[in-house]
Amino acid sequence: MTAADYRLSKFLAIPENLRNETESVLAQCSANLTSPETLNAACDSCNATGVQRLWEERLCDMPPTPGFDSAVYVLYITILIVAVLGNSVVVYIVCSSEKMRTVTNYFIANLAIGDLCMAIFCVPFSFISTLILKFWPFGGHLCVAVNYLQAVSVFVSAYTLVAISLDRYLAIIYPLRPRMTRCQAKIIIASVWVLSLATTLPVAVYSRLLTPPVNFYALMGRQVCTEDWGSEPSDNESRVAYSVALMLLQYFLPLTVLVFTYSRIAMVVWGKRTLGETPARVDRIARSKRKMTKMMVTVVMVYTLCWLPFNVLMVVRELWVVDSWPYMMQVWALFHWLAMSHTCYNPIILCWMNTKFRSGFCSLAYTLPCLRRWVDSWFFTPDEADLLKATTTFPCHHYPRSASSRLVTISLKDDTIIFKSRNINEDEPETSEAPRHRNSSSNDSNHRLSESLMSEPANHNSNQ
Structure with missing residues (x-):
């Protein structure tokens, strides 16, 4: 690239000793050669070992490595x-x-x-x-x-x-x-x-x-x-x-x-x-x-x-x-x-x-069915994935897509994973529910995750 392209041409130049070695042979068997096959045939006929080396080392279809x-x-x-x-x-x-x-x-x-x-x-x-x-x-x-x-x-x-x-x-x-x-x-x-x-x-x-x-x-x-x-x-x-x-x-x-x-x-x-x-x-x-x-x-x-x-x-x-x-x-x-x-x-x-950006990559990956399981296993722990499956309706987990299916919006903030359901059909009310009680033996990660998942239903009920 740039001036490096000029230098790159030097790599294509044959070393001086090899060029001198093949000079006399090329003069004998170069005549009207127009393809590698005819060149190799001519070299074989006149025992042009220098030209064979030239072809094998620089321009052969089967390189030495x-x-x-x-x-x-x-x-x-x-x-x-x-x-x-x-x-x-x-x-x-x-x-x-x-x-x-x-x-x-x-x-x-x-x-x-x-x-x-x-x-x-x-x-x-x-x-x-x-x-x-x-x-x-x-x-x-x-x-x-x-x-x-x-x-x-x-x-x-x-x-x-x-x-x-x-x-x-x-x-x-x-x-x-x-x-x-x-x-x-x-x-x-x-x-x-x-x-x-x-x-x-x-x-x-x-x-x-x-x-x-x-x-x-x-x-x-x-x-x-x-x-x-x-x-x-x-x-x-x-x-x-x-x-x-x-x-x-x-x-x-x-x-x-x-x-x-x-x-x-x-x-x-x-x-x-x-x-x-x-x-x-x-x-x-x-x-x-x-x-x-x-x-x-x-x-x-x-x-x-x-x-x-x-x-x-x-x-x-x-x-x-x-x-x-x-x-x-x-x-x-x-x-x-x-x-x-x-x-x-x-x-x-x-x-x-x-x-x-990670949430953006995840959102795009969830549009491809073949990548959804990979996103679950790569970005979420098994406990977090199980909790998300239990509390969120996924169109990719054994549910057929339809006009009323629910999409998953991934929002990652301060290492807390928050899934919010959005209905495709705006006329249909949102009815997602989340469990209100968790086992006291759950680890801190699941506890924070469950709190974030329960925040919206809790606020909704309090307003009623």
Whole structure:
């Protein structure tokens, strides 16, 4: 991606010693070869061991590490599916609920959109062209568009994380200042996209299809999608300078801002108390801030760990010639997969650490019959699930759906699970009942849960 795509073309270049070894043989048996089959046949006829090595090591359909490649194929497909589904659900949850349209959630939705674009444009195209085919089969226009959108999506994710950290920093460090409005958040999100589009514009300018200086690509008529900055020494210096600038702007500078802001936030949230507040209110506000801070720190740590190996590899490639190192393609595939896997972790973190997003995931899961039992077993203890089944009418537990069936609305607040029944037919009165007495030997969790379930019927009867 970005300047990394240019560096990626180096992986496709044959080491100098292997190229020299095959040069004379290619001149003898290259004639009018147009397919791998005819090339292999010609090599067999003229005992071209060098060309056979060239094909087997670089462009063979059966790579030298079939076990590793099979695992990489499965891993890439997995992150593509999880990233597309998970980030789509995050965007849907924020857009479909008015209560979820907060400033922080707008940024989280934009982060999900950036990760979604990265999963769509980075994962499949890099996977197919680099690891499977070893050339670019999608044409010149897609070469420019995909390279550009890959770079844009990476920068959108990085800049959005910075915007979230600054929003949290201002809200917690300066609590008396006016909070950021949703209109201001939308302006910042638009600025993130404009800045990302402008920063990566040279990628679109210099991306094109090229035939590498390797006889095999010329014989086969294959090309790779890369950045062409020219052959002059000054052009190479410009490419290196832009590559370094991209790494600084995409990873190291955002990481510095994230470490500073969340360090200051942690010192305040886990340190001093706010004067003039009652202890109960202070504790409640502190718990809320700590939960949000823990979640965002986890997001930043995952981002750092996922992108660190790939960026270190790119720095190493700028300083040393490592193209001919053994298993270099496998190292690139592993580090690239780790960086791309970042796109599927944020939805998992949100579902795990944020009760509102978890309730949204549960609500969507309950619309699919095949996932209802999984939600019960994953999010609820057996005692809680039994209590919920006994006190709430579930359309998924052996009850046919009809016009008068009751839906379950999941509301998770302060780790207490509250199920409220809502009738589809508004003309039919609500008649759900809840048991008023519990066994005194029940544990605290079931006791709190039963109190929340009995709160509405109790208030209703008292009003009568």
